[in-house]
Amino acid sequence: MSAEKKNLILAFESSCDETSVAVVEDGHIILSNIVATQVNSHKRFGGVVPEVASRHHIEQITSCVQDAMTEANVSYDDLDAVAVTYGPGLVGALLVGVSAAKAIAFAHELPLIPVNHMAGHIFAARYESEISYPSMALLVSGGHTELVYMPEEGQFEIIGETRDDAAGEAYDKVGRVLGMTYPSGKEIDELAHTGKDTFNFPRAMIKDDNYDFSFSGLKSAFINTVHHADQLGETLDRADLATSFQQSVVDVLAEKTLRACHEYDIKQLILAGGVAANKGLRARLEADMEKMDTVEFIKAPIKLCGDNAAMIGAAGYVEFLKGQRAGLDLNADPSLEFDWIA
Amino acid sequence: MNIEVNSVEETQKIAEKLGQLVEPNMILLLDGDLGAGKTTFAKGLAVGLGITRNVKSPTFPIVREYREGRLSLFHMDVYRLEGMGGADLGLDEYFNSDGVSVVEWSEFIQDELPDDSLRITLLKDEDDDNRRVIKLDSYGSQYTRILEQLVKKNG
Numbered sequence: 177m178s179a180e181k182k183n184l185i186l187a188f189e190s191s192c193d194e195t196s197v198a199v200v201e202d203g204h205i206i207l208s209n210i211v212a213t214q215v216n217s218h219k220r221f222g223g224v225v226p227e228v229a230s231r232h233h234i235e236q237i238t239s240c241v242q243d244a245m246t247e248a249n250v251s252y253d254d255l256d257a258v259a260v261t262y263g264p265g266l267v268g269a270l271l272v273g274v275s276a277a278k279a280i281a282f283a284h285e286l287p288l289i290p291v292n293h294m295a296g297h298i299f300a301a302r303y304e305s306e307i308s309y310p311s312m313a314l315l316v317s318g319g320h321t322e323l324v325y326m327p328e329e330g331q332f333e334i335i336g337e338t339r340d341d342a343a344g345e346a347y348d349k350v351g352r353v354l355g356m357t358y359p360s361g362k363e364i365d366e367l368a369h370t371g372k373d374t375f376n377f378p379r380a381m382i383k384d385d386n387y388d389f390s391f392s393g394l395k396s397a398f399i400n401t402v403h404h405a406d407q408l409g410e411t412l413d414r415a416d417l418a419t420s421f422q423q424s425v426v427d428v429l430a431e432k433t434l435r436a437c438h439e440y441d442i443k444q445l446i447l448a449g450g451v452a453a454n455k456g457l458r459a460r461l462e463a464d465m466e467k468m469d470t471v472e473f474i475k476a477p478i479k480l481c482g483d484n485a486a487m488i489g490a491a492g493y494v495e496f497l498k499g500q501r502a503g504l505d506l507n508a509d510p511s512l513e514f515d516w517i518a
Numbered sequence: 519m520n521i522e523v524n525s526v527e528e529t530q531k532i533a534e535k536l537g538q539l540v541e542p543n544m545i546l547l548l549d550g551d552l553g554a555g556k557t558t559f560a561k562g563l564a565v566g567l568g569i570t571r572n573v574k575s576p577t578f579p580i581v582r583e584y585r586e587g588r589l590s591l592f593h594m595d596v597y598r599l600e601g602m603g604g605a606d607l608g609l610d611e612y613f614n615s616d617g618v619s620v621v622e623w624s625e626f627i628q629d630e631l632p633d634d635s636l637r638i639t640l641l642k643d644e645d646d647d648n649r650r651v652i653k654l655d656s657y658g659s660q661y662t663r664i665l666e667q668l669v670k671k672n673g
Binding site: 192264339344345395510 | 551552553557558572574575577578579580581582583585608644647
């Protein structure tokens with residue numbers, strides 16, 4: 177009796193600040209997931225960010241591959257495919273992962289699987305549960321806020337997105353006004369659990385008959401409120417500011433997502449992306465979704481909400497099974513996005 | 519040159535007119551505080567270039583490309599590069615690829631910018647949250663010419 181063949185995928189992610197390499201078994205078991213983040217080493221830059229330069233990825237990627245292979249305790253002969261994020265992201269950063277993945281695929285004669293970074297975020301949820309279709313995903317991060325409808329496996333259609341700032345970006349910019357270090361989403365989330373919604377910031381587009389979002393007006397309202405108080409020599413309660421801000425973000429995200437869940441015939445709602453780690457948002461959607469017993473609510477595991485290669489391995493596995501392959505001429509596509517629903 | 523505006527719509531109208539005038543390889547530096555309306559301005563500019571896609575904030579990805587208009591628009595935001603510059607990012611490749619480059623928070627990569635450009639500064643009003651002064655400064659004859667055309671167009 178022979179053991180069932182397992183599929184092992186070596187996955188790469190380098191679209192933005194994180195250099196990450198993972199080994200994933202059958203698309204849902206993490207054997208290793210090495211993430212070299214650039215955020216911590218750059219906190220000295222006055223609360224702003226990380227090095228996104230490709231040089232940093234180049235310095236990290238080889239040791240990430242070695243660590244991922246060692247920790248997974250596999251050899252190149254054990255691998256079945258190489259998966260890589262080819263967009264969206266910063267072209268110089270993406271190219272580091274794409275080049276490394278190509279080199280390994282070529283050297284070890286392995287199929288190369290191109291993965292959309294956003295599909296990766298959604299498939300982080302695969303480590304929580306199997307995904308059944310049709311399903312809906314709320315994808316919230318520093319660079320994205322969108323509702324994605326998935327009629328079947330491997331198909332993604334945007335039904336609505338932010339018109340201006342992503343939710344995560346609004347968190348970071350408001351955090352800067354409050355003198356917090358980057359990224360400030362977690363700190364605002366924690367503070368938001370200690371205050372009251374006293375400022376009643378705008379809930380942009382909440383009643384609009386579409387699935388789009390807008391967080392630029394909220395950001396401006398917040399900045400203006402703090403600025404006017406400064407002018408008058410008043411100090412506003414930071415906890416109340418954080419609570420009011422978060423309440424506005426969560427109200428809009430939850431209300432529009434819920435409406436989408438009612439209007440589309442879906443089996444699951446998936447919460448994914450960096451902001452999916454926000455406790456306020458998780459709790460709110462959990463409470464709301466409890467009332468909808470026809471739709472299962474799946475949250476990406478908190479430790480896989482940020483950028484990482486394990487999620488790319490999960491999304492890559494689906495493409496692998498479907499026979500999706502890239503040639504060695506695969507290029508980075510900085511503007512890659514899902515299709516819009518017609 | 520200074521232009522006073524009293525609403526988001528007025529800002530976008532000015533930007534749209536500028537978008538109809540800009541030429542290949544032009545660089546527009548877009549400065550102003552958080553919430554001053556830099557991305558709003560870029561949206562208007564995109565309309566003027568004939569871009570129909572929604573222009574979103576480029577803060578996180580640093581560059582967003584829009585290639586379907588009269589000219590390609592490369593919308594950059596180097597906010598996240600404060601204190602480190604953008605030397606390794608290859609932004610200069612965008613500057614010379616026949617499109618129009620818009621750079622938000624350009625002060626953070628000052629050393630990597632070409633000498634000639636149009637600097638657009640959005641100044642918020644201390645008392646009126648909707649009011650802005652749009653300050654336009656040209657560096658280089660081609661940008662001075664564009665500004666003169668904008669004045670005519672703006673009546």
